Amino acid sequence: MVKSLLILCVLTVALGGYTQIFNDNFANLNNWVADTMPGADSGNNEWEYYTARSVNVYTTGNSLVLHAQKESYQGYNYTSGKVHSAKQWGPYGFFNVKALVPKGNGLWPAIWLLPYGGSNVYGTWAACGEIDIMETICTQEQAYSTLHFGGPWPANTQYPWPPNNQYPFNVDWSVPHYFGVEWQPTFMNFWFDASIVNGVVQGTKILSVPSSQWYSQNSSGQKYPGNAPFNVPTNIILNVAVGGSWPCSVSGCCSNVAVPASMIVYNVQIWEETQ
Numbered sequence: 001m002v003k004s005l006l007i008l009c010v011l012t013v014a015l016g017g018y019t020q021i022f023n024d025n026f027a028n029l030n031n032w033v034a035d036t037m038p039g040a041d042s043g044n045n046e047w048e049y050y051t052a053r054s055v056n057v058y059t060t061g062n063s064l065v066l067h068a069q070k071e072s073y074q075g076y077n078y079t080s081g082k083v084h085s086a087k088q089w090g091p092y093g094f095f096n097v098k099a100l101v102p103k104g105n106g107l108w109p110a111i112w113l114l115p116y117g118g119s120n121v122y123g124t125w126a127a128c129g130e131i132d133i134m135e136t137i138c139t140q141e142q143a144y145s146t147l148h149f150g151g152p153w154p155a156n157t158q159y160p161w162p163p164n165n166q167y168p169f170n171v172d173w174s175v176p177h178y179f180g181v182e183w184q185p186t187f188m189n190f191w192f193d194a195s196i197v198n199g200v201v202q203g204t205k206i207l208s209v210p211s212s213q214w215y216s217q218n219s220s221g222q223k224y225p226g227n228a229p230f231n232v233p234t235n236i237i238l239n240v241a242v243g244g245s246w247p248c249s250v251s252g253c254c255s256n257v258a259v260p261a262s263m264i265v266y267n268v269q270i271w272e273e274t275q
């Protein structure tokens, strides 16, 4: 009896556990594409121009640096770095990113998932779905985790709404942290400083969102079946925005922009559940 129970437990872990399928320590940028994009294209009135130049996006041999600086460029006053994964990943799995995140006025660093180009089989944003693993603005000590979905803009919506998308504690931003999402058909769990131990996620769970909270609909308002839009592959995106509607809506946040500033990304891992 004890023996068969033990075997059952071992089987459960082996069958349900996470296995690593991607692990990038940024020896090079081969798994990523640096975007060239004016901040206006973000839809957020951002102040930076993203360039693929080595001053804004570079690797050091063991990390990726996304560097924001003050500079006149193509009519903009700041340049910065933004990359998307060369491949699409998912659906589902544990996505975990280790980064040293810059804080200061006007800064809006982010680690997120969005199909490249902001559109997929379900249509344009936010019908295509966006998973914001971690965002933080200006000098605020909290981070935020949010899902965007619904219909194509302006019929988009999100979950949770502020302040419920906010970490319930202050983050020590002076050291690198892991920011993760456990993406499953029936839920989305956001994690802080988590890792996979014996096939399961262990760490600080920030937030759990059941799939009943999200949906996708077309421009006629017709909802797609199942757990759309979070049931198709997507891209990983890493960037440091300067300015933009959200940070600049906070009093004092966008004065004396704290550049130069860099987000240093040390590791991106993806784990898939063994079937």
Ligand SMILES: *[C@@H]1O[C@H](CO)[C@@H](O)[C@H](O)[C@H]1NC(C)=O
Binding pocket: 047, 075, 076, 077
């Ligand atoms: C650059 O700065 C100038 C002067 O403050 C401002 O008028 C202009 O709108 C800024 N450009 C952008 C793209 O933010």
Ligand SMILES: *[C@@H]1O[C@H](CO)[C@@H](O)[C@H](O)[C@H]1NC(C)=O
Binding pocket: 218, 219, 220, 221, 222
């Ligand atoms: C939305 O979906 C419904 C049901 O499938 C379909 O009849 C309608 O034509 C679709 N509308 C658009 C704009 O795609």
